[in-house]
Amino acid sequence: EDQVTQSPEALRLQEGESSSLNCSYTVSGLRGLFWYRQDPGKGPEFLFTLYSAGEEKEKERLKATLTKKESFLHITAPKPEDSATYLCAVGGSSNTGKLIFGQGTTLQVKP
Amino acid sequence: EPEVTQTPSHQVTQMGQEVILRCVPISNHLYFYWYRQILGQKVEFLVSFYNNEISEKSEIFDDQFSVERPDGSNFTLKIRSTKLEDSAMYFCASSGIAGLETQYFGPGTRLLVL
Numbered sequence: 247e248d249q250v251t252q253s254p255e256a257l258r259l260q261e262g263e264s265s266s267l268n269c270s271y272t273v274s275g276l277r278g279l280f281w282y283r284q285d286p287g288k289g290p291e292f293l294f295t296l297y298s299a300g301e302e303k304e305k306e307r308l309k310a311t312l313t314k315k316e317s318f319l320h321i322t323a324p325k326p327e328d329s330a331t332y333l334c335a336v337g338g339s340s341n342t343g344k345l346i347f348g349q350g351t352t353l354q355v356k357p
Numbered sequence: 358e359p360e361v362t363q364t365p366s367h368q369v370t371q372m373g374q375e376v377i378l379r380c381v382p383i384s385n386h387l388y389f390y391w392y393r394q395i396l397g398q399k400v401e402f403l404v405s406f407y408n409n410e411i412s413e414k415s416e417i418f419d420d421q422f423s424v425e426r427p428d429g430s431n432f433t434l435k436i437r438s439t440k441l442e443d444s445a446m447y448f449c450a451s452s453g454i455a456g457l458e459t460q461y462f463g464p465g466t467r468l469l470v471l
Contacts, residue, residue: 277458278458278459280458280459280460282462287446287465287467288464288465289361289448289462289463289464289465290400290448290462291462292459292460292461292462295458295459333400335400337458340413342405342407342412342413343388343390343405343407343412343413343452343458343460344390344402344405344413344415345390345392345400345402345458345460346402347399347400347401348399349398349399350399
């Protein structure tokens with residue numbers, strides 16, 4: 247069964263304190279790994295797509311990396327506006343676009 | 358920048374009533390999806406839709422649920438007889454040539470069943 251697990255569930259950082267979020271996955275045929283940002287009461291906002299081990303993507307203070315079993319979202323020198331829940335999802339083994347989400351990591355960055 | 362829109366933003370209904378949630382996907386996208394998120398839980402896949410047909414549906418998507426693309430712009434989710442446990446945020450998403458799974462989500466409809 248396709249599965250996604252994210253850790254930690256919650257993370258508190260001081261402004262400027264870099265850290266990483268983890269996403270472990272089990273899927274029979276990976277059709278991409280996706281990172282989203284979700285603000286309270288809002289829809290997931292697309293950040294990155296990764297398709298193969300070794301791939302990296304960057305956007306401002308965020309960098310996503312992928313291995314055969316997990317992905318990391320590195321946050322460098324975060325600011326309070328980076329506070330949100332970060333969701334990881336994988337494309338399922340069926341060729342229908344179904345995404346399987348993890349439970350998310352809620353990040354709080356204090357000034 | 359193109360975006361997915363959803364209406365209404367909030368809906369309160371009585372148990373047993375029918376509700377229709379509406380979505381306008383990004384205009385050149387061809388693949389459409391509904392997900393739901395119960396408060397404090399994961400985002401869960403409900404259904405995928407392509408070429409006027411359901412591609413895949415989850416176990417949650419039982420006979421009480423249906424989807425439709427009534428015209429060239431709208432995509433709807435109907436729940437025929439709502440239950441208390443249908444209370445959740447419902448998200449519409451769409452994807453295009455970037456790949457099925459690179460999906461862009463709408464802001465959601467918060468459904469409360471009393």
